[in-house]
Amino acid sequence: MFFFFVCGTQDFSSNLKGYENLRVVCPRCHNNAVTPRKRREFFTFCFIPLIPISWGEELRCTICGYHQDTNKDQLNAMIHQHPQQWK
Numbered sequence: 845m846f847f848f849f850v851c852g853t854q855d856f857s858s859n860l861k862g863y864e865n866l867r868v869v870c871p872r873c874h875n876n877a878v879t880p881r882k883r884r885e886f887f888t889f890c891f892i893p894l895i896p897i898s899w900g901e902e903l904r905c906t907i908c909g910y911h912q913d914t915n916k917d918q919l920n921a922m923i924h925q926h927p928q929q930w931k
Contacts, residue, residue, distance in 0.1 A: 854893060856884045860901055863919055873908040880919055 860880040868878045881904045886893035901919075904911045 850888075850890055852888050853897060854886055854888045854891075856886060856893070857881045857904070860919075866919065866923065868903070868922060870905040870908060870910050872910040873905060875905070875907050877907045878903050878905045878910070880914065 860882045863880040870878045883902050884899045885897045887895040
């Protein structure tokens with residue numbers, strides 16, 4: 845008898861609370877599409893998330909997929925540095 849099991853990883857990302865309206869220019873594609881995200885990546889077995897592999901906060905471009913790790917101190921500095929991009 846043969847059983848087929850599916851293993852892999854899945855990214856569960858969501859908007860970072862308190863920074864939902866922050867958008868900055870992407871250094872790769874030059875669009876105003878980089879948003880702060882809360883990233884959580886899990887090991888999955890049969891499409892069920894079991895073990896967290898990595899987590900954190902990142903900036904991610906919704907157009908080209910560029911991403912960079914960040915923290916709330918850097919986000920607050922971005923808000924004060926570029927107030928016109930904070931909508």
